[in-house]
Amino acid sequence: MIYLDNAATTPVRREALEAMWPFLTGAFGNPSSHHRVGEAAAAALLQARRSVALSLGCRPGDVVFTSGGTEADNLAIKGLALGALPAASFGGHVITTTIEHEAVLESCDYLRRRHGFEITYLHTDAEGRVPADDLRAAIRPETRLVSVHYANNEVGTVQPIAQLAAIARAARVPFHTDAVQAGGWLPLDVNVLGVDALSLSGHKLGAPPGVGALFVRGRLPLEPLLHGGGQERGKRSGTENVAGAVACATALALVTTERVEAAQRITLLRNDFIAAVLLDTPAARLTGHPTDRLPGTASFVFPGTSGEAVLLELERRGIVCSSGSACAAGSDDASHVLTGMGFSDEVARTAVRFTLAASTTAEDTAEAAASVGAAVEAVAGLGR
Secondary structure, X not given: OEEOEXXXXXXXXXXXXXXXXXXXXXXXXXXXXXXXXXXXXXXXXXXXXXXXXXXXXXXXXXXXXXXXXXXXXXXXXXXXXXXXXXXXXXXXXXXXXXXXXXXXXXXXXXXXXXXXXXXXXXXXXXXXXXXXHHHHHHOOOOEEEEEOOOEOOOOOEEOOHHHHHHHHHHOOOOEEEEOOOOOOOOOOOHHHHOOXXXXXXXXXXXXXXXXXXXXXXXXXXXXXOOOXXXXXXXXXXXXXXXXXXXXXXXXXXXXXXXXXXXXXXXXXXXXXXXHHHHHHOOOOEEEOOOOOEOOOEEEEEOOOOOHHHHHHHHHHOOEEOEOOOHHHOOXXXXXXXXXXXXXXXXXXXXXXXXXXXXXXXXXXXXXXXXXXXXXXXXXXXXXX
8 A cells, every 4th residue: 555645644653652652651740749750750751842833943831732723724724813803893804815724614614603703715826826915915904814735635736925924013913824734844933934723633643643832923812712720821721631742842843853855855745646646647737836935745636536546546556635625525616725725616626635755755756747648548447
């Protein structure tokens, strides 16, 4: 089996497992407990927070551990938008894009439905990029937050985050970026990016599912979503997942160290893979930006076929990939990302996404590319 669905989840790294194991066994304490077992857990949690902060270029106090990227997005968007409202006021304005992850889109819709916010959805060009001038024109005096993802989870297009964040900063509007897909591949220094909040998910980095992190600048008021014991400096109540935090910090530190070399190598493999698929499969069309894309992402549409049928045929041939976001798996709806980029519903339903890992080899991509053409031909033949 050749696994090319790393945007959905990555294998857990051995280093992350070994780092977290003690906190699932002997060092099992609650970090809020004032005894030796609890204090050992608290010390590990603090070290994990410091490690994540080092990878992001921020203060440890600006790191909030969450249950994953979805919670991190929810906390950032709802927490910052509501935290910016004056007491007892209702409504405001948030800007996002039409091609965000569902965690962002649903959070914005919640603000609209329950708190009277108006949401502006920026459209992208045909390659999935947000025009900077469109963001500049959309900001109003009542704008409370801008949220634009760092890189798209379906087509891999990378946004000009530093440029977009600078526009928001000039207008004194907080800027959040969902960096869940970017975390393993792109620089994450929040000061270079100029962002006020950034979301990460552990299982996209080599940690287990169930843990994530949110950077949010401490000067910004953040309304918590979870209330209780006041953990995470009052930003996220609930007993902390110490083992998960340790694993997440370990995985993030590893990808931060390996990022430049891995990205360079995988970009070359990805480019060769894209070229081979386009050469061998005349029906294939690459989606997303041709160059400003995640190193490991290659997404295509195959007009005249069924994306799900192509996926099944590829899996029969030993190639595991996806039709887009794992969070939308099983839905009959066309990808909102592709339709937002101008593809018809019919063509969007033919999408197949291949996402490489740092461990992917040239042999893997060569075999996968050869299988794509054969799979599309076999599926197309069914309709003749």
